[in-house]
Amino acid sequence: MRFSTGTFLPLTLVGLAQAAHHQVTVGKGGLKFVPEVVKAQKHDTITYTFFAKNHSVAQSSFDKPCQPLDGAIFSGFVPNDSQDVASRTTFTMTVEDDKPIWLYCSQPNGDHCQKGMVHAINPPETGNTIEAYKEKAKDAPKSTSPQGGLPKIGRREIAVDVGKDGLKFVPSDIKEPVGTFVKFNFSPKNHSVVQSTFDKPCQFQEHGFSSGHIPTKEGTVSPATFNIEIKDNKPIWFYCAQPTGNHCQSGMVGSINAPTEGNTLAAFIEKAKTAPTPSTIETSAPLGGIILVNGKEVKTFNGNELPVEFREGGGQSTTPSATATHSLPPASSQTLPAWGSPDVPDYFANKTGGHNKPKHWNWADKLSPSASAFLQLHLQIENLITHLLWEAYLKLEDGDWKGVYPQTITASIGAWAAQSILHSATTSTIGALIDISAQIAKEDPFLVPVVMTQVGAKSRAAGVVNMMRNHLAGVAPREIGVPVGLAWSFVLGKYVESCPEEVKVEGLEGNKAWPGVKVAKVETGEDGLAVRAEVEYEGSGEHWVAWIGPWGELEYSKVEEGKKVGVPKGWTGDVFVVVVDREGVGLGEIGKHVVAGPEQVWL
């Protein structure tokens, strides 16, 4: 069988070539954007979350900070009095090219911009730098916002919980500017969002919106969201139309931009109490809005039950069937076995420190539903990729598709499959991706951008690890489970020049890192593995070196004459070391006993 390239590689690869998604906090911990600078590529998205006071994201030119460019990016103001809970309103934009974008908070009360609340995407590193922009902002005239004050260019969105804590919408009294999208997230059991007039609560308003009923499994949030756009300043009234239990009459109603006097939300709730039962809803949905399930739009359904392929964890119908040649769990597996359970396949367990959970760390005994959903999605994607590559390789090498692609491509896909299997526990395929793109460049150059986008995404994660390893290229970059105090001290000692705020970390005084430690003169045994080393640090007394491995392994060895220590038998790879004044304490307590360190060494 021959098939066009369109049926295999582009489909799977394009689906995988996800742009990066960046997060920026606005006003968290003071008048600032964090991070202040984002390096983004074309198609990357950036989401801004808003904290304390009343901030905005507005675009200026480099030359005129604190003044809006014509028709430029603007989030609108997002008032929020919380220092540490992000507002439900976010602003997300997509980067269109690699030109610098200069942004500022346009709040004139308190001169946020002039006080340094500025931000840039892809600023140059010399010349017009972020520092130069900030310096200019100091002397800028009073800030202004774009005319009209409505969100522009990006997507301003507010997330509303439906039925999360009882029969209500949270928030129910929504105040948002025109152009904002309202995203409704559904909790159990079986709710809807339907528009009514003020005068007739619990009755569908002709030409209004309706999500239809979205039944949701206990303990989960539905993967389906209902999204509407606020198109004018008129008040909008809505309710849950579930007739069983009379949700609307019991107060499950809400409003957008309701007046603060006269026809208020409180008056609407009062009216709903005596509305006729049952509440009404159209027999077709969605109306006046969009239902999305994992990014896919549900065009239409009967208003009572989502089509089967869109229900809990739906949309899996494209999963290829597994052949008998391998024994990975099916890509459609819906549950992750608890960590440490015998149900974790040996294959995965062996790559993640065995069937036991790491001994020295206090793991929670359960996962939150959202963490579990994330991990399941992650696992599904990994499994899907692995299945596709594995089967494609077998077919291309010696099956139905033999001879369809040049041998270099077939070999690359084989290498990729092997890497995918090998790294399915760590998601690190950078080496294979680079090899593959070099080979593909010769014969199928159109695929290079797709593959390199993946490299970009993976490199960003690996880059952090490499940075921590003093800029050495990590052979197998891995995150190590060090306690937060140790990690904080490590970063503080190595990369931070000054820190305006005190961060409270147990065992650490203020913003002072612990004294450093160096691991030198590593002797290796006959098998090439490290056996002894010397540690250099200030101080003397009875000390131990704690060795911390990637999966929470923890071993101690005594510091002997000449500050020599034995390396635990068989340890290889990235390891954290820290000098402590006690032997045998668990990882959670280790911060209280640090003498020097931590340092990362490659054994």
Ligand SMILES: *[C@@H]1O[C@H](CO)[C@@H](O)[C@H](O)[C@H]1NC(C)=O
């Ligand atoms: C937020 O700030 C803007 C600009 O100063 C102002 O117009 C708006 O009323 C403020 N909103 C709140 C709720 O304080």
Ligand SMILES: *[C@@H]1O[C@H](CO)[C@@H](O)[C@H](O)[C@H]1NC(C)=O
């Ligand atoms: C700030 O955001 C949090 C989280 O959404 C919310 O609970 C709080 O009411 C907001 N404050 C204001 C003034 O909007």
Ligand SMILES: *[C@@H]1O[C@H](CO)[C@@H](O)[C@H](O)[C@H]1NC(C)=O
């Ligand atoms: C959800 O509610 C609607 C309306 O009461 C009902 O027709 C539908 O069967 C319900 N679905 C489930 C799964 O309970």
Ligand SMILES: *[C@@H]1O[C@H](CO)[C@@H](O)[C@H](O)[C@H]1NC(C)=O
């Ligand atoms: C996992 O490790 C155990 C113990 O080293 C070994 O006996 C077993 O064959 C391994 N299984 C797999 C699937 O790698």
